[in-house]
Amino acid sequence: MGHQQGSDAVTxxxxxxxxxxxxxxxxxxxxxTLGNALLVHFPDAGFLRxxxxxxxxxxxxxxxxxxxxxxxxxxxxxxxxxxxxAAAVLTxxxxxxxxxxxxxxxxxxxxxxxxxxxxxxxxxxxxxDTDRYHARMRAVEFAVEHDDGQxxxxxxxxxxxxLAPSRCGKTPTAxxxxxxxxxxxxxxxxxxxxxxxxxxxGPVRPYSERCFGLTSSAHRLSQVRQQRRPGxxxxxxxxxxxELLQAETLYGLHxxxxxxxxxxxxxxxxxxILQRMGLRKSPVRIH
Amino acid sequence: MGHQQGSDAVTxxxxxxxxxxxxxxxxxxxxxTLGNALLVHFPDAGFLRxxxxxxxxxxxxxxxxxxxxxxxxxxxxxxxxxxxxAAAVLTxxxxxxxxxxxxxxxxxxxxxxxxxxxxxxxxxxxxxDTDRYHARMRAVEFAVEHDDGQxxxxxxxxxxxxLAPSRCGKTPTAxxxxxxxxxxxxxxxxxxxxxxxxxxxGPVRPYSERCFGLTSSAHRLSQVRQQRRPGxxxxxxxxxxxELLQAETLYGLHxxxxxxxxxxxxxxxxxxILQRMGLRKSPVRIH
Numbered sequence: 001m002g003h004q005q006g007s008d009a010v011t012x013x014x015x016x017x018x019x020x021x022x023x024x025x026x027x028x029x030x031x032x033t034l035g036n037a038l039l040v041h042f043p044d045a046g047f048l049r050x051x052x053x054x055x056x057x058x059x060x061x062x063x064x065x066x067x068x069x070x071x072x073x074x075x076x077x078x079x080x081x082x083x084x085x086a087a088a089v090l091t092x093x094x095x096x097x098x099x100x101x102x103x104x105x106x107x108x109x110x111x112x113x114x115x116x117x118x119x120x121x122x123x124x125x126x127x128x129d130t131d132r133y134h135a136r137m138r139a140v141e142f143a144v145e146h147d148d149g150q151x152x153x154x155x156x157x158x159x160x161x162x163l164a165p166s167r168c169g170k171t172p173t174a175x176x177x178x179x180x181x182x183x184x185x186x187x188x189x190x191x192x193x194x195x196x197x198x199x200x201x202g203p204v205r206p207y208s209e210r211c212f213g214l215t216s217s218a219h220r221l222s223q224v225r226q227q228r229r230p231g232x233x234x235x236x237x238x239x240x241x242x243e244l245l246q247a248e249t250l251y252g253l254h255x256x257x258x259x260x261x262x263x264x265x266x267x268x269x270x271x272x273i274l275q276r277m278g279l280r281k282s283p284v285r286i287h
Numbered sequence: 288m289g290h291q292q293g294s295d296a297v298t299x300x301x302x303x304x305x306x307x308x309x310x311x312x313x314x315x316x317x318x319x320t321l322g323n324a325l326l327v328h329f330p331d332a333g334f335l336r337x338x339x340x341x342x343x344x345x346x347x348x349x350x351x352x353x354x355x356x357x358x359x360x361x362x363x364x365x366x367x368x369x370x371x372x373a374a375a376v377l378t379x380x381x382x383x384x385x386x387x388x389x390x391x392x393x394x395x396x397x398x399x400x401x402x403x404x405x406x407x408x409x410x411x412x413x414x415x416d417t418d419r420y421h422a423r424m425r426a427v428e429f430a431v432e433h434d435d436g437q438x439x440x441x442x443x444x445x446x447x448x449x450l451a452p453s454r455c456g457k458t459p460t461a462x463x464x465x466x467x468x469x470x471x472x473x474x475x476x477x478x479x480x481x482x483x484x485x486x487x488x489g490p491v492r493p494y495s496e497r498c499f500g501l502t503s504s505a506h507r508l509s510q511v512r513q514q515r516r517p518g519x520x521x522x523x524x525x526x527x528x529x530e531l532l533q534a535e536t537l538y539g540l541h542x543x544x545x546x547x548x549x550x551x552x553x554x555x556x557x558x559x560i561l562q563r564m565g566l567r568k569s570p571v572r573i574h
Contacts (some may be wrong), residue, residue, distance in 0.1 A: 018399070027558035030324040037317040037367065037411040038391050041403035051567050053558045076398055080324065096398045098391055104325050111363055111383045112305070116328035124324040125554040133552060140459045144434060172427045175462055179553070265420060266466070267412035271314035271340045280338055 017046035019072035023064060023090060025056035025081045027125045034100050035078035050075075061086040065093035136182035143178035146186035147171055152203045155186055160279060161204050162187040163251075164214035165243040166234075167224045169261040169269060173214070176266045183279060190247050198253055212273050213251040213258030215244055220262045304333035306359035310351060310377060312343035312368045314412045321387050322365035337362075348373040352380035423469035430465035433473035434458055439490045442473055447566060448491050449474040450538075451501035452530040453521075454511045456548040456556060460501070463553045470566060477534050485540055499560050500538040500545030502531055507549045 020039065022031040028051045039047055050072075052064050061081070068075055077097045081087040091097050105116050127133045145151045146158065148171065155161075160183055162170045170187035177183045188204050200208055216224075218241040225235035233239055251258040257276050261269050274280045307326065309318040315338045326334055337359075339351050348368070355362055364384045368374045378384050392403050414420045432438045433445065435458065442448075447470055449457045457474035464470045475491050487495055503511075505528040512522035520526055538545040544563050548556050561567045 027554045029554055030320055033317055033320040038395055040411050041392055042399055042401060043404055045399060045401065053562055098394055103390065104385055105328055107385055108325055112329055112332060114329060117330055124327050125552060127550065127552045137459055140462060144458060147431060171431060172424055175427060176466055179463055179466060263414065265412060265414045267314045267316055275340055
């Protein structure tokens with residue numbers, strides 16, 4: 001028995017997750033986003049991730065080299081560090097460095113016919129243009145205030161109103177679009193009583209051209225609702241079927257574009273909405 | 288006069304913003320994130336952005352090539368398209384293509400000693416591991432429910448509790464950490480009446496080791512509050528000064544790490560909190 005455990009351990013160890021480090025001079029959002037988008041191409045390898053943010057001086061770079069060399073010298077390192085000296089310390093001190101910026105910047109210099117700036121003041125995920133930044137934060141407030149039809153105050157300012165029966169993904173989608181794209185997004189629930197005569201619910205009726213609907217499959221919706229209120233009529237398959245059919249009928253009647261959110265992530269739902277509604281503003285979180 | 292307008296137009300045209308296209312086979316999050324992180328290095332150029340998401344077949348790639356060639360043939364193109372044939376159509380048909388994946392994937396194949404997968408099922412911003420995805424969505428619900436001390440239900444499950452006086456950035460930070468990192472984040476307001484005797488407010492007192500504080504400058508806080516309630520005592524410089532002093536004293540007494548959020552974006556605040564609180568889980572939105 002002890003022997004078996006031992007051989008299991010060897011197997012486990014030989015397939016131990018490979019350390020991956022993200023090293024950034026700022027938030028590490030770029031390094032993590034691209035690094036992870038690359039790693040999904042190697043689904044058979046297991047990875048153990050570690051992030052080092054705000055590595056923007058030679059001293060912090062040296063400290064990071066020391067830590068990685070001691071604890072995980074074979075780590076794959078994704079790097080977005082603009083300070084040339086700090087980047088040189090990392091490249092010289094670590095083995096498997098994937099520099100996510102340099103080559104692309106060289107190519108852009110050729111395409112644009114101008115040199116990159118040498119200052120390191122421009123952080124892609126800093127405040128940037130403060131007016132835009134604050135507009136984005138106001139969009140987040142708007143989305144929180146207008147979650148699930150809670151408030152109708154200044155609904156006329158909404159860039160988008162997401163409609164759906166309960167538990168189809170309205171809330172995270174609205175918050176995501178507000179946070180990442182600075183859009184003022186309200187979300188409004190469709191309940192059985194709320195739209196007699198196949199009219200849109202009163203408060204959103206004047207804004208039908210800004211509405212987008214979500215739907216799901218009855219089976220999936222019932223599962224999700226069972227987690228919330230087990231055994232309730234609200235969670236029954238029959239009720240879910242009826243609500244989804246009503247919602248889809250309503251979308252059809254009022255020419256409201258809609259999407260089945262069942263197997264889609266909030267990022268995918270948001271991307272579809274941006275595309276279908278022509279809502280993609282120039283990104284608000286950068287210059 | 289007409290002449291002057293004409294010469295203005297020439298100037299405007301010679302410094303017209305350069306079209307930039309992001310072409311992705313999925314949400315375009317990776318392409319936009321890295322593309323924009325690269326473009327900030329060219330602050331003197333103006334860019335006009337356009338995103339093409341879900342370009343995952345030869346046919347959609349051909350349509351995109353047609354549109355770009357007609358309307359903006361000189362566009363800089365950032366591409367994250369994994370389908371080899373679709374990518375080839377784009378590279379052959381467009382001028383200034385920056386391929387954000389290929390070279391890095393080649394390098395990773397060498398480092399990892401294994402080939403990339405040829406399937407294109409693994410989307411970095413799809414649902415991925417559905418258990419993890421749903422845990423992330425529950426974290427978003429938790430953050431909405433526990434916004435601004437509105438609910439104390441299951442507060443014991445919070446990974447993090449953000450404390451701050453009104454208008455220091457609690458809400459967007461909490462939502463960001465929930466959405467992007469799957470953390471259950473509550474946020475709780477510090478008001479003058481709420482912490483007599485320099486105790487932490489009752490509901491969060493048992494969880495002081497999970498608390499993180501935000502502060503600001505009195506001047507900035509007063510500005511922000513003036514926008515909300517002009518001329519109110521709440522917005523007065525004196526009141527803001529007093530509240531911030533009380534908050535910082537409280538953080539100090541209870542060893543609660545804190546950050547001045549005044550000139551920081553929500554992404555930067557979140558990155559600092561993750562680092563200081565040791566909260567960075569393996570990213571939850573990817574495999």
